[in-house]
Amino acid sequence: MxxxxxxxxxxxxxxxxxxxxxxxxxxxxxxxxxxxxxxxxxxxxxxxxxxxxxxxxxxxxxxxxxxxxxxxxxxxxxxxxxxxxxxxxxxxxxxxxxxxxxxxxxxxxxxxxxxxxxxxxDATSYDKVEKPEDFYQSAVAFGNFQCLLADYPAHELHETIKDFHNTKARFQAFKKAVEEDVMGRAASVKKEIDFVLQHEDVADYLCDLLEKKEIPLRVTHNDTKLNNIMIDDKTGKGICVIDLDTVMPGLAIHDFGDSIRFGASTAAEDEQDLSKVSCSMELFELYTRGFIEGCAGKLTDREIELLPMGAKTMTFECGMRFLTDYLQGDTYFKIHREGHNLDRCRTQFKLVEDMENKWYTMNEIVKKLKDN
The missing domain is CATH 3.30.200.20 (Phosphorylase Kinase; domain 1)
Known part of the structure; x- marks a missing residue:
């Protein structure tokens, strides 16, 4: 513009x-x-x-x-x-x-x-987690957003960006980008391409459950980063969810998962040293506790059980989108250096691998917090 x-x-x-x-x-x-x-x-x-x-x-x-x-x-x-x-x-x-x-x-x-x-x-939004308490407060606020809107008819909302978190559709778009290979980059990223193809089940999983009506369609925010919460200057509590442009029908699990992808990672989204990239179980537990508390019983048991899957799916989807954009010539995400989207894709895939290694722990954390 x-x-x-x-x-x-x-x-x-x-x-x-x-x-x-x-x-x-x-x-x-x-x-x-x-x-x-x-x-x-x-x-x-x-x-x-x-x-x-x-x-x-x-x-x-x-x-x-x-x-x-x-x-x-x-x-x-x-x-x-x-x-x-x-x-x-x-x-x-x-x-x-x-x-x-x-x-x-x-x-x-x-x-x-x-x-x-x-x-x-008398409230502030923070661009990055300065203290764990802020991350917890954002979890409570996004959970409360779900709680307050639990009875809102989600199907009446317009889809402001079509297929935004339709991971199945994103997977098909990725395969098309590999096939067309407009920049001639596919041969140099075979390992990353194989990683996506080996995880097709992740792309399908939550979409299939929604189609079978095993999980409900809800009002979702779709950009659940810390800076979209206003934190009260006096009390330090998250008081208001802002930036509602991507509010649409979707899955509460996706909103949760995007927060974990971004906020529980131990490294920047474009970190080139992958040894620094992991999913912090302390931050995962902190956010999960706040989110469940904020939702105040409005999520189904099945949705709560699937929270780790939400984290893995959103991280995988994001990595796949970065790789798709790299293959198409960096036309969607702004880049600040050569190979920037490739670096971003690799951090996401490293996070997915780390979550898979910690899968038992993540599920045990959710089980413990659900039963409390």
């Missing part, structure tokens, strides 16, 4: 009925997809109000109107549940500010879509 111009931003600001006098507007956050700004308005009498304004990336999200329909549906439902539980709906869920025409978005003269949220004060 073209960079946001000052004129375009001013048009967007005028498209919303914000109160007060605008005193500052600055880029905000570390997200790579949407353009995000923090606006501060002076209300007089030493009072101010903060607002988040975002231009949605229509290259990534082809149907911003459907996306906003999802977000309004889910946040309105969360607000009602939080009020019923005696919580603070202004801080515990995102609150969409409607545009001047009452819609949940503003479409500017360039055809770009904008949205606005109330800013959540």
């Amino acid at each position: 073209e960079p946001v111009t000052h004129q375009q931003k001013n048009e967007a600001i005028a498209g919303f009925p914000f109160e007060g006098i605008l005193v500052s507007e600055n880029p905000y956050g570390s997200g790579h997809i949407n353009d995000t700004f923090l606006l501060v308005f002076d209300l007089g009498d030493d009072e101010e109000v903060k607002v988040i304004l975002q231009r949605m990336n229509k290259d990534v999200f082809a149907d911003p109107e459907a996306l906003m329909e999802n977000i309004v549906g889910v946040t309105s439902y969360l607000r009602k549940k939080i009020e019923e539980n005696g919580g603070d709906p202004d801080r515990e869920t995102l609150n969409v500010i409607p545009a001047g025409d009452g819609k949940s978005y503003y479409k500017d003269s360039q055809g770009d879509y904008w949205r606005a949220y109330k800013f959540i004060t």
